[in-house]
Amino acid sequence: MTYTPKQFNLPALTGLSAEQIKVHLALYEGYVKNVNLVMATIAAYEKTDDEGGKYAIAEMRRRFAFEFDGMRMHEYYFEQFEGEKGGSPESGLAKAAAEKYGSGENFIKHIREVAGSRGIGWVVVYADPRAKTIHTVFVNDHELGQLAGLPVLLALDLWEHAYMVDYVPAEKKNYIDAFFANLNWSVVEKRFDAAI
Ligand SMILES: [Fe+2]
Numbered sequence: 663m664t665y666t667p668k669q670f671n672l673p674a675l676t677g678l679s680a681e682q683i684k685v686h687l688a689l690y691e692g693y694v695k696n697v698n699l700v701m702a703t704i705a706a707y708e709k710t711d712d713e714g715g716k717y718a719i720a721e722m723r724r725r726f727a728f729e730f731d732g733m734r735m736h737e738y739y740f741e742q743f744e745g746e747k748g749g750s751p752e753s754g755l756a757k758a759a760a761e762k763y764g765s766g767e768n769f770i771k772h773i774r775e776v777a778g779s780r781g782i783g784w785v786v787v788y789a790d791p792r793a794k795t796i797h798t799v800f801v802n803d804h805e806l807g808q809l810a811g812l813p814v815l816l817a818l819d820l821w822e823h824a825y826m827v828d829y830v831p832a833e834k835k836n837y838i839d840a841f842f843a844n845l846n847w848s849v850v851e852k853r854f855d856a857a858i
Contacts, residue, residue: 665694677828707719738814750851777818
């Protein structure tokens with residue numbers, strides 16, 4: 663099988679220009695292309711007895727999570743901007759957030775604090791269905807440091823490519839404001855309901 667880039671039905675966004683989104687979507691499509699390339703190249707080498715090919719396969723297997731997680735994390739990211747903005751203080755997510763962080767406002771404040779970590783990466787909010795709770799984590803490299811098996815509820819891309827068309831690095835806070843201005847909490851709530 664091969665992966666096909668998802669087409670996102672994005673509304674007009676606040677604080678994120680069409681050019682910024684275009685550049686970022688092109689980067690996402692590069693990940694999809696490379697996921698397919700890695701799989702096809704491994705399959706081609708598997709048909710040979712070439713020693714170098716075996717070595718190349720081993721290295722591509724190590725590399726696969728970089729391409730795959732880059733693809734999937736961007737799907738989580740862009741999907742969050744789709745649809746009519748919603749969100750309910752009565753949602754399961756809101757209740758879990760209040761239980762862990764004290765209130766919905768504190769939950770958002772916490773995400774913003776984690777997003778202020780130095781360096782590039784992602785803030786990822788996960789559901790832990792076993793413990794019936796949520797975790798907010800800073801993931802530097804998307805192929806490393808993700809929580810095993812936990813469904814992603816929210817993905818905030820903090821690589822500079824996510825905002826460099828519209829903001830300089832010192833304006834990362836403005837980008838985070840724009841992210842929250844455009845975030846459709848209904849999408850995050852649905853992910854929580856599916857996970858828990
Ligand atoms: Fe990105």
